[in-house]
Amino acid sequence: MEKQNIFHSIKCDMQGCNNFACSSFVLSDKKSEGINLCSSCIKGMYELISKEIVPKSIPNPLKKLKKIEKRREEKWIWFQNF
Ligand SMILES: [Zn+2]
Numbered sequence: 001m002e003k004q005n006i007f008h009s010i011k012c013d014m015q016g017c018n019n020f021a022c023s024s025f026v027l028s029d030k031k032s033e034g035i036n037l038c039s040s041c042i043k044g045m046y047e048l049i050s051k052e053i054v055p056k057s058i059p060n061p062l063k064k065l066k067k068i069e070k071r072r073e074e075k076w077i078w079f080q081n082f
Helices: 039-052 061-080
Strands: 002-005 023-026 035-037
Touching (some): 035 039
Antiparallel strands (some): 002 023
């Protein structure tokens, strides 16, 4: 999917919105027609979508160290039982 800026007057495709579109979202093949949206509709959609799709956080190196320490302790306990 690609975003293209619109420099001429096209109405926003969202039903009930009377603003002029500022961006067009087109599939990568460019054969299909895109969706033209105004800035307020894009912002509204972004706010709704961002509630469902949360970016993954970067891995915490301290958490990994704790896991390694825990495994070592478990192995040590297992070794002491012999
Ligand atoms: Zn709109």
